[in-house]
Amino acid sequence: MGFLIAVATIPGLIIGILCGLVPLGIGLRYQQLSWGIVGLVLCALAGFSFSLIGGFILLVLTTAVVISYAFVDREDPFTSRASIEAVNFEESQLEFLMRQMAALGRTIRQSVRALIRNKAGFLGFLGILFFVGISVFGPLFVEYDGDTHVERLQPGARTLFQKPSSEFILGLDWKGRDIFSHMVHGGQNLIITSIEAGLIATLVAVVVGAMAAMIGGVVDQILSAIANFILTIPQFPLLLVLASILSFSNRFYLALLFAALSWPALMRAVRAQVLSLRERDYVQAAVALDLGLPHIIIREVLPNLMSYIVVNMIFSIRSAMYYIVGLVFLGLVPLEEPDWGVMIYVGRQQGAIFNSDGASMILSPVIAIALFQLSLILFTRSLEEVFNPRLRSGL
């Protein structure tokens, strides 16, 4: 398994609810009960589906939002309008934390507003949420149908394939199994592996690209040479050969392999961006003020790269999914049912293409993949606005 776990579990739900108690408590304390309840629900849901990671991330985010409603910046000495003698510059750790959280919360509120404002992007967001929701919560309601059902053979039919009917809304596959249950259970592995692959690839690209641009010299030349080299070899044929060398018992290695092959394109772009950002006045000013490398990177350079990085991360998730389905479809990855890619592969092997009764076995996963990828593409529009405030000046 990789580092992402997305199964609805009871311990996860408990973790989520425990996490949700924090925003709820703070909401009660500052008379922001409604936002506290929203925080509790979101935390519980995130914990339910992604256990500790999801619960903790949403704990921070929702608490920040609740605090941002309760906390008014009047006490901030730097924005205070009182005379200089009257202002108290001493700030306790707690007050500092509160101020930071409130700032984070305001950013989140603006981001959410930007997210909802762009209709196409919001549609994409809902699409992603839909697929993630189905693969996380679907298994709770739909039982996996893994056995052959010869008894479902229709009189007069030569195969167990069946067209969609009211009983089986997506029809039956070549073993007479319910395709709908395969759709519900089969997306999770694919989606999670793609997301992991995209995350790793982006992380490597950003770190290596920033390093090459910041250090320069021989390091830059070597890293760029490696990137150019990998870009020269056609990716999919290479993946084909590599996939047969390393037979993947674990999908996570597939994600790693994808990341190893796909970081160069983004790395070159990040390097170019950092090189140009390094010369900007505000970065030079920060250098002159001796604010330190962490501050310069985190506060000056990264925010300007953020929209670019996030959008490219989505693209890389998308192409990871393409490659993974491609490999499964060519039969180069150990077949593990249930999986959308395996459905396409097996469906083709069992002649679902030429059998109009069996078309659903291939069409269902194909359409699901198409819709998921389309949602990703649409979602990038919102992400651009969320991470690039210049695009939402009209807000």
Next chain:
Amino acid sequence: MGVIPFRRTDQPVSQPSLWSLSKKLLRAVYRSYIFRVTVQGILTLWVVTTCTFYMIRKMPNNPIEVKIDEFQTKQNLTYEEARSKVAGLFDYDPDAPFIEQYTDYMGNLVQGDLGRSITTGRTPVSQQIAKYLPWTLFAVGLGLLISFVIGMIVGAAMAYWRGTVFDNVMTAFASISYGIPDFVIAFMILLIGGIQLELFQVGDYIGSVDPEIKAGLNPEYIRSLLQHVLLPVTTYVLASVGGWMLTMKSSTISTLGEDYITVAHARGLSQRRILFGYVGRNAMLPLMTRLAISVGFVLSGSIIIEYIFIYPGLGKYLFEMTGKRDYTTIQGIFLVTSAAVVISNILADLLYGVLDPRVRVGSK
């Protein structure tokens, strides 16, 4: 008292020797862009060849084992029987030391010999590639050309009439085309168009050209050829036209905002002249580079699409040969496709200099 060395002053201090001259020449050659890029390209190809050479021999099984397996299952032979049968078929010794195999291969390669295919009756690899390459070139090249031209025209129109219904509809279409992977389009064409709606007979459109029809410029052959290339090309076009449209649109929009366009309007130039002479030519610049780069990837084509449509191209052939572990053929295809990428990248750089004089001036 030391002796003061006597120096004759009627001769120049140092004559430019042959050595320093050749050094100057070498430096000039080294500085020249084309030379540097060529050396880099050759180096890259050498590294690619070496890496793939190592990698494909690391794949589990070798061609002989695969064949033995095949004989065992197909003809119900014991391992020993199959082994003795296979041993005579192949001109490949799996026990030869790796270094020896490598030096042999590289020695042949330097002389322009890609070696002989291991599994397909010792035919030269170059001949095999020459057999499958035209199919891929034809399908992907045609698809690329069509989608590029359509993308150019529609993208420019979208930018020119931006904000209208046409723009919105086309942007939605482009997003869908860009967002959906190509094999999804292929399956939809086959399953929805072919099987569900029965718009065409699937069997007539997939696979390769009927071997009974004589190859050549007779109408029958051309018709059959176009029929079999139709579905892959349609898929390529549908999958890639959106990307070209969106790129052309944003490129055109940024060109429309340039000062020289405003000046051209102020000079009272005709609408048509501004569109074609000023906007179009400049907006196309970044796309030409991308076109040159994608030409390099034409060869690697799309394995998946060729596999779905059973189209006899290089990608499907590579996939088959990977299954058979035909080392020399895999190697040859990798080399050819990487060379295409390297060359097209160099061409893209050069082309940009030719098309855009500003870059040339700036680089000096």
